[in-house]
Amino acid sequence: MATVAACEDGRVPPELTDLTWPRRTPRLSVRPARAEDAVELWSWYRLPEVTQWLSEHFPDEARFVDFYAGRFAHYLVAELDGRLVANAKLEITDCWTQAEAPVGARQAEIGWALDPAVQGRGLGTELARELLAISFDGLGLHRVTAICFAENTASMRIMEKIGMRLEARFVADSLHRSEGWLDSLSYGLLASEWRAGRTA
Numbered sequence: 001m002a003t004v005a006a007c008e009d010g011r012v013p014p015e016l017t018d019l020t021w022p023r024r025t026p027r028l029s030v031r032p033a034r035a036e037d038a039v040e041l042w043s044w045y046r047l048p049e050v051t052q053w054l055s056e057h058f059p060d061e062a063r064f065v066d067f068y069a070g071r072f073a074h075y076l077v078a079e080l081d082g083r084l085v086a087n088a089k090l091e092i093t094d095c096w097t098q099a100e101a102p103v104g105a106r107q108a109e110i111g112w113a114l115d116p117a118v119q120g121r122g123l124g125t126e127l128a129r130e131l132l133a134i135s136f137d138g139l140g141l142h143r144v145t146a147i148c149f150a151e152n153t154a155s156m157r158i159m160e161k162i163g164m165r166l167e168a169r170f171v172a173d174s175l176h177r178s179e180g181w182l183d184s185l186s187y188g189l190l191a192s193e194w195r196a197g198r199t200a
């Protein structure tokens, strides 16, 4: 019979709400998103350059607010100087296991979107590193993944800069709303690799 696994570090698996918030990076203050954050995020989330490579594009604020209300539990937001400048995804799922193996090992998919007014200053990379710290040190996850369109150089560079490994390039598997079928990139990192990198 399958038994429930603890975290890789032996703890009972915590949830996002069990961690201490906000978490501080050198410049950002990061916390779980709330449904009402959508209104402030919309000031820049409405810009086409923000949603160019994202799964969803919203024709108006009401649609974004509605979408966000159903998704915010999987998001974190980051403040810079008291303003919400980033929305980050941290969606936890169970790892695939065989029926007889211990269950309970978890992984997360991470992602990011920044206000264009603050892009190009290393904040995306700073936020992404914190997502790894939250995932591995905070939540004790086994693995973290991230995906992007192969054309999204900025996102690809973030994944590389934070030490994630390119695990797959899928050929013309992703249908872009205006560009047609495009390649996508899939990156991953294990907790053991994260720990090795931290102590190296």
Ligand SMILES: CC(C)(COP(=O)(O)OP(=O)(O)OC[C@H]1O[C@@H](n2cnc3c(N)ncnc32)[C@H](O)[C@@H]1OP(=O)(O)O)[C@@H](O)C(=O)NCCC(=O)NCCS
Binding pocket: 049, 050, 051, 053, 054, 111, 112, 113, 114, 115, 118, 119, 120, 121, 122, 123, 124, 125, 126, 147, 148, 149, 152, 153, 154, 155, 157, 158, 161
């Ligand atoms: C992806 C994103 C979060 C990057 O944020 P950022 O704060 O500008 O990123 P950083 O300043 O940390 O830069 C990260 C790397 O991307 C590069 N980069 C940033 N903007 C770029 C652009 N428009 N084109 C090409 N490279 C870019 C930087 O030069 C840097 O790489 P380098 O160290 O090799 O020079 C931001 O562009 C964004 O929010 N885009 C819209 C949403 C999105 O596409 N999210 C990802 C979906 S998978």
